[in-house]
Amino acid sequence: MSEIILKNITKEYENGFLAVKDVNLEIKDNEFVILVGPSGCGKSTTLRMIAGLEDISDGELLIDGKRMNDVAPQHRDIAMVFQNYALYPHMTVYQNIAYSLKIKKTPKAEIEQRVREVAETLGLTGLLDRKTGQLSGGQKQRVAMGRAIIRHPKAFLMDEPLSNLDAKLRGQMRVEIADLYQRLNTTFIYVTHDQTEAMTLGTKIVVMKDGEIQQIDSPANLFNFPANRFVAGFIGTPTMNFFDATCTEEGGQLVLQTEKGRIPMNEKKAAALRDGGWVGKQLSAGIRPEHVICADRGEEAVFEGEVGVFELLGSNAIVYVQTASGRMVMNTSDLREYAHGEKISLGVMADMVHVFDPETERTVTN
């Protein structure tokens, strides 16, 4: 049982820079929580405050109900995997993995047995006598994980653990981490700027920007119901298309009027727009590339433009179209080739349109 609660946590550096602002987060036992956001958003600082490697300027950190603000890292019973692995270069793989148990004065026979078990789990058995300098990136990563899991800690903290690996290995290790999570049944807190890692690994994702939490939700909800324009743009590849539209009423039906066409709003969205008093006003709207369609078969065209770049990815294709509303990206499974400069009309799946307040950037229609 390990529950981690962050109450109004703030981090202010000596020079006055506010890295984390009033963060509230509840992490339940066995959750895989991902802190995600662009560089400098405060995600690593938040993780390091949970670890005890950074002082908490204000607020309270509770682990299993106990206040941990002033408890040294070694007394928090939390393990951490670092971005650059942080393996001890003067020790062998065995010694690296066994170090925490040696500090706890665990009997030698038990250390030996536990190191062998961990090595078996992570496929490191043949490497135990090697110095860490003789290992490949992936092997180093496994040793770093081994060092964490041998302790049976209350929670695992991982600070961008895959960012030093090449794309192929990263994919492989991602699966291994997911597998490890299933087997260990412990709380994971994972920091990344890679939204693919966030979406595939997390049971709960915390999106951060400029030291503030933007949204805490499940991967599916984050994708389908972003709380604001930032989250909508950050989650999903290629990123969401944004355009300006005016909310108008035509014969009892609310529509978003773009430069070239109209997007009808369903009942739920229309109600939200009416309640917010948005009728007749300018809004910011967004549509994911997979919800943009080619409108040359009679569908209502919402945008018109010229094809810029066409990328065929195999099972799908990405088409970049320059329109009067800006550049629109379409992710289509229709694999016909689009020529550069070709004029095309684009439609959208109306139910998938997100509408944001142009000033606060908050979602209007979730």
Place this chain on the structure above:
Amino acid sequence: MNTRYSDKNPLILRILGIAGKTVILGIACVFTAFPFLWMVLSSLKTKADILNTDVFFPPDPQWNNITSILFDSPIPKYIFNSMWVSLAIVALQIVTGAMLAYAIVFLKFRMRRVLFAVVMATYMLPVAATYIPSYIILADWGLLDSFGGLIISSTVSIFGIFLLRQAFMQIPKGLVEAARMDGASHWRALWEIVCPMTKSSFITFGLMNFIGTYNNYMWPSLITKTSDYFLVSQGLRAFFVRDGAYGTEWALVMAASAVVVIPLLVLFAFTQRWFINGIGGETGMKG
């Protein structure tokens, strides 16, 4: 342009270059080694041969000079004093220096840079300027003319703090943080993670300060007057002036000087490899 030096220079120029370097280095070696060689050779001569400048090599080596120093003089006692006092001082200096360097590099606290600047500023102070205050403090504590006074007055080495700080700065902070997460206290992280990774700097620090303390003359001679507490330099001087200026037994003085150097040579022979690494700033951390 990636042209090799040898491709552009004819053979004769290369030979001349090598010869030039050899001559310059050879002269430097002679200047450095000659006084040492002279001392060793003189230690095996009679007093008359030493004063006769026509004789360079001892015609009849006087081994009894060495044996009389080893068995019939207080020199071995001074060597022993110097050895253990230097060891104690170096051990203390390593502990205090490593702790301060660790704090300056790995801990976060207000005025950290100011603290380091103040420590470094004391390095700029002429050593002689510290003699009087140090003397008064030792006198107040009743530690004059004692081994305790000799040791306590040299507990901290600013040079060592600087050397270790430079070495510690090469270590990624993540390693110390990883050790902390693994359950290590700062003390353990210092001695089990940081120290093994900067071994050569520790050895360089230890060796240089050991030699300095072993040979130290001025400060020990100010605070000790009983021959029981003499270190080698002071002991040598006492030995040198024992019989007055005209009665100086030059052969024995030379033999004593040669004997005194032996422990340092042995020490250097064993630690040479690390010594060079430490000065070169190599901490084994590259890559």
